[in-house]
Amino acid sequence: MNIHFKLFSREIRVAFKRWTDALTGFILFFLIAILFPLISDSNKEFLLTIVGPIMMFSAFFASMLSMQNMFKPDFQNGTIEQLMLSKGSFVSLILTKTIAYWLFTSLPLILISSLTASIYFVSGSGILIIQLTLLLSTLTMVHINAFTAAITLGIRYPGALMTLIITPITLPILIFGSKTIENSILGTDISGPLYFLTGMMMLSFFLGPWITASALKISMD
Amino acid sequence: MLPRHKRFLGILVTLIGVTVAIALILSSFQDNLLYYVTPSEAIKKIDDDQSKFRIGGLVEVGSFKRKDGSLQSRFVLTDGIESVEVNYIGILPDLFREGQGIIVTGKFDKMKIFIASEVLAKHDENYMPPDIHALKEPTS
Amino acid sequence: MSIFDMGDYNFYVWSSVFVSMLALFLTYFDAKKKHKDATSTIRNMNKPK
Amino acid sequence: MNLKKIYKYGSPPNFYRFVMKLEPWCLCLGLLMIAIGSIGGLFVAPKDYQMGDAFRIIYFHVPSAYLSMSAYAAMGISSIIGIVWRSNVAFAVAKSIAPFGALMTAVALITGMLWGKPMWGTAWVWDARLTSEFILLLLYLGYIALHATIKEQKRADRAASLLAILGIVNLPIIHYSVVWWNTLHQASTISKLDSPSIVGEMLWPLLLMIIGYMIFFVGVICRGGSAEVLMREKRSNWVKEV
Numbered sequence: 334m335n336i337h338f339k340l341f342s343r344e345i346r347v348a349f350k351r352w353t354d355a356l357t358g359f360i361l362f363f364l365i366a367i368l369f370p371l372i373s374d375s376n377k378e379f380l381l382t383i384v385g386p387i388m389m390f391s392a393f394f395a396s397m398l399s400m401q402n403m404f405k406p407d408f409q410n411g412t413i414e415q416l417m418l419s420k421g422s423f424v425s426l427i428l429t430k431t432i433a434y435w436l437f438t439s440l441p442l443i444l445i446s447s448l449t450a451s452i453y454f455v456s457g458s459g460i461l462i463i464q465l466t467l468l469l470s471t472l473t474m475v476h477i478n479a480f481t482a483a484i485t486l487g488i489r490y491p492g493a494l495m496t497l498i499i500t501p502i503t504l505p506i507l508i509f510g511s512k513t514i515e516n517s518i519l520g521t522d523i524s525g526p527l528y529f530l531t532g533m534m535m536l537s538f539f540l541g542p543w544i545t546a547s548a549l550k551i552s553m554d
Numbered sequence: 555m556l557p558r559h560k561r562f563l564g565i566l567v568t569l570i571g572v573t574v575a576i577a578l579i580l581s582s583f584q585d586n587l588l589y590y591v592t593p594s595e596a597i598k599k600i601d602d603d604q605s606k607f608r609i610g611g612l613v614e615v616g617s618f619k620r621k622d623g624s625l626q627s628r629f630v631l632t633d634g635i636e637s638v639e640v641n642y643i644g645i646l647p648d649l650f651r652e653g654q655g656i657i658v659t660g661k662f663d664k665m666k667i668f669i670a671s672e673v674l675a676k677h678d679e680n681y682m683p684p685d686i687h688a689l690k691e692p693t694s
Numbered sequence: 695m696s697i698f699d700m701g702d703y704n705f706y707v708w709s710s711v712f713v714s715m716l717a718l719f720l721t722y723f724d725a726k727k728k729h730k731d732a733t734s735t736i737r738n739m740n741k742p743k
Numbered sequence: 744m745n746l747k748k749i750y751k752y753g754s755p756p757n758f759y760r761f762v763m764k765l766e767p768w769c770l771c772l773g774l775l776m777i778a779i780g781s782i783g784g785l786f787v788a789p790k791d792y793q794m795g796d797a798f799r800i801i802y803f804h805v806p807s808a809y810l811s812m813s814a815y816a817a818m819g820i821s822s823i824i825g826i827v828w829r830s831n832v833a834f835a836v837a838k839s840i841a842p843f844g845a846l847m848t849a850v851a852l853i854t855g856m857l858w859g860k861p862m863w864g865t866a867w868v869w870d871a872r873l874t875s876e877f878i879l880l881l882l883y884l885g886y887i888a889l890h891a892t893i894k895e896q897k898r899a900d901r902a903a904s905l906l907a908i909l910g911i912v913n914l915p916i917i918h919y920s921v922v923w924w925n926t927l928h929q930a931s932t933i934s935k936l937d938s939p940s941i942v943g944e945m946l947w948p949l950l951l952m953i954i955g956y957m958i959f960f961v962g963v964i965c966r967g968g969s970a971e972v973l974m975r976e977k978r979s980n981w982v983k984e985v
Contacts, residue, residue, distance in 0.1 A: 422564065480909075484902045487893060494888050498906060501881035501913075508874070509582075525582045532578030539571035544909065551901040590925050610925060647864030648702070649793060657927055674863045679932040681798060681941040683789035700796035706861055707799050710854040711785070714803040717850045718777070718959065721843045722770070725967035728839075732973035736982050 336421040337429045344433035347406075354402055355437045358395040362442045365391035366449035377454045384453040384463075385514030389507045392442055392467055393474065397499060399438045400478040401491065404549070408486055413549060427549070428542040431479045439471035455518065462517040469530040470510045476541030477502050483548035506533055590657050594636040596668070609638060609668065610657045610676065618652050631656060631668070642670040649675035755972050756981040758832045762965035769962030776955030783948030791945075800858040802948055805932075806956040808851035811879060812914055814844035814960060818886070819911040822904035831975055832968075834900040837907065838890060839967035843960065845883035852876060863927060871920035872928035875913060882910040896975070 348355065369387055370380055407413050416426050443464050450463045481499045485491035513526040590610035609631060617630035625645060629652075631638045640658055650656065655678065660670035700707045784802030791798035818840040825833035855873070856866040867873065886903050893899035921930045932940050933949065941949070976982050 422560070424564070484889065484905060485892075487895070487898065491892070494885075494892050497881065497888050498885040501878040501885065502909070504874070504878055504881075528578045528582035532575045532582065535571055535575035535578065539568045539575065543568070544905070548902065548905055551898060551905060554898070590927075645864075647862065648797070649862050650864075654793075672865070674865055674868070674927055676927055677793065677862060677929050679930045679940045681791050681801070681932065681945050683942065683945070684792040686942055687792035700799070703795065703797040703861060706797060706857045707785075710800045710803050710857045711781070713853050713857075714807060714850055717807070717846050721846055721963050722959075722966070724842070725839070725963050725970065729966050729970035729973070732970040732977070736973060736977050739977060740983050 336419060337425065340416070340426055340429050341433050344430055345437075348433070348437040351402070351406075354399050355441065358399040358438050359441045359445070361398055362391045362395035363445055363449060365394060366446075367452055370452050380453040381455070381518050382515075384450065384455055384518065385511035386507075387453075388446065388450070388463055388467065388514060389470065389510040392439075392471055393503060393507055395442060396439060396471060396474050396478055397496065400482050401495070403434055403479060403482040404486055405482075408552075414553065417550070417553070424542045424546045427479070427546050428538075431475055431542065431545070434479070435472065435475040439467075439475060442471065443467045459514075459517055462523065463514055465527075466510050466513045466530065469527075469534045470506050473506050473530070473533045473537045474503055476537035476545070479545045480541065480548055483545045483552060486549070486552035506530065509533075592633045592636075593631055593638045594633055596638055597636045606659055606661050606671070608657055608659045609640075610655065611638070613650070613652050613654050613656055615652045631658065638668050639666075640668045640670050642673050644673070646673055647675040649677060753828075753830050753832050755832055755976050755979070759969050759972055759981075762969050766962050766965035766969075769958050769965060773955050773957075773959030773962055776951050777959060780948045780951035780955055784952065788945045788948055794862060797858065797861055800854055801932075802952050804851060804854040804858055805949060806952045807847045807854065808876070809953055810956050810960055811844055811848040811851050811876070812917060813957065814840050814847060815879060815883070815907075815910065816914060817964075818844060819907050819914075822907040826901060826904050826908070832972060834904065835971035835975060836964060836968040837904060838900070839964055839971050841883055841886050841890070843963060843967070845880060845887065848876065848880040848883060852880065868927050870926040870928055871924040872917065872926050875917040875920050878913055879910075879917060882906075882913060886910075 366387060369383065373379070404413060416430075417423050419426070446464055446467055447460050450460045455463060477499060481495050481502075484498070485495055488494065509526040509529045513523050513530065516523045516526065590608035593609055593611045596607075596609045611631040611633045614630040614632045614637060618627065619629070620627045624643075626641075626643045627646065628639070628641050631640050640660075642658070642660075650673065655676035657674045657676055658668065658670040659672040659674075660668055663669050780802060785799055788799070790796055818837045821833040821837040821840070824830055825837060852873075855876075859868075860866045886907050889906055890899050890903040893902055920926060921928055933946070973982055
């Protein structure tokens with residue numbers, strides 16, 4: 334356990350040093366979200382119909398932008414190799430790293446989303462549902478991002494390729510996430526898509542680190 | 555704990571987690587990602603303040619009316635239990651006919667008539683030549 | 695009426711036939727070209743100098 | 744003993760000799776079946792009672808859709824074999840399947856659009872079947888792009904294979920999407936073989952087309968896969984004979 338804690342606190346310290354990474358995603362999320370009401374005819378009915386897709390899209394976009402640096406610096410300075418050789422299990426170390434990464438890049442988005450959602454005239458429990466949806470889906474997406482970042486590690490300009498790999502895997506989460514928000518605004522049953530998101534979140538938690546670890550091993554040798 | 559036990563525990567926890575996750579996902583499949591709702595379900599939504607949605611059902615035989623010289627048409631959509639009156643202006647797909655499965659997109663107006671902005675025809679998985687179809691269902 | 699005439703659906707039926715056949719031929723000739731390239735590369739490598 | 748056999752037939756020279764013998768047979772038989780099936784489908788089969796002649800697109804849409812999925816399954820399986828047994832031949836086969844599968848997926852989508860436009864009234868809707876087939880196309884493209892981008896052969900093989908294996912999850916989703924959800928796309932016509940929802944005189948060209956496409960696919964993969972094997976083994980001794 335000790336080694337996980339050490340890794341975790343190290344990740345946090347490094348993240349503070351590279352605060353621009355987290356901030357970029359944060360600003361992007363906020364800007365995309367408030368841009369739509371600004372540039373379109375901002376009547377309540379219209380904004381309420383588009384809030385679901387826009388929330389999901391901006392979260393997807395923001396997390397995608399910051400993920401290129403998920404393993405790259407650690408790969409270059411040899412930290413990943415160290416982790417691989419350390420006596421703790423590599424898979425659980427990856428999980429620790431992913432969660433630390435999520436705390437820095439996605440948690441701020443969820444906190445600010447209450448503000449952005451109210452720009453779209455969402456109120457009361459709707460905001461909570463949006464935050465819950467974002468919580469579940471970013472927790473899933475961070476594992477997908479980790480996998481993609483790991484598998485494209487050795488490539489110099491992975492941007493376009495990452496998008497191509499990440500889109501088909503993430504698409505179901507985006508669809509079901511915006512479905513949840515849409516249903517909660519229409520006042521219909523949200524349990525179906527919420528179950529799906531929870532299931533995907535659990536699946537990515539239990540399988541994601543294994544897959545990411547094997548992708549890293551492939552990229553290393 | 556021996557490393558062997560730790561590994562075993564890890565695999566066990568993973569398996570349980572994956573099973574629960576798959577169960578959750580499968581249970582969500584039952585009522586989710588509906589491309590359309592049936593007329594009976596649509597009737598319940600009639601008084602809600604709603605956005606556009608889709609209804610799928612059969613065009614009731616004998617209900618189709620078209621205003622002469624215009625694209626405006628009116629028909630009743632049914633699932634055998636409830637029925638919904640639909641109003642549509644535009645070109646209908648080739649498969650559209652009475653008794654056919656149809657999916658309409660739109661919303662209810664104040665007269666409880668469904669104003670459709672799009673009409674799509676749904677085809678079932680049966681293929682047969684006209685003469686065999688006539689033998690099977692002499693009425694149609 | 696000719697048997698090639700599909701009535702209103704001429705365009706749809708024949709263009710899907712065309713697309714499918716084009717795809718089959720493309721894949722085959724692509725594979726064939728790759729094979730040819732491979733053999734010629736090897737022949738060049740093994741040419742007595 | 745058994746494993747030894749696998750290694751023997753999986754070794755590049757044996758594989759090469761075997762598929763080069765297999766290839767002409769597959770191509771001839773496949774093309775013959777496709778030709779008979781097309782003629783049967785386009786001219787012999789009667790019109791459908793609802794769709795008229797437009798239903799004839801089924802003879803080109805369904806085989807390519809089937810093939811897009813079974814090609815992915817084949818790619819996934821040979822990726823697994825490649826990763827588990829470190830078989831270079833399996834990686835070569837998986838790599839040569841990818842562009843073919845992507846093209847077949849594209850053909851299935853295009854012919855589906857050509858069919859949907861007159862019949863449904865729209866070329867494209869985001870229902871479960873169409874969306875999951877579209878995801879399949881993206882997976883193929885992702886595989887191809889990943890393989891092409893990584894310079895080092897061995898790493899490219901293993902990384903792309905990992906992606907291919909992950910994507911296998913999508914196959915049952917495509918297949919059962921019409922059962923699990925209300926889709927605009929019709930349910931499967933010939934999934935129940937004892938009593939398909941299609942009359943015999945319309946069915947036989949369809950079956951011929953499907954099997955013909957499959958055999959043709961095997962033939963093309965023989966050719967493409969063996970080319971890939973040759974390129975990988977270009978420095979070894981046995982290729983000098985070919």
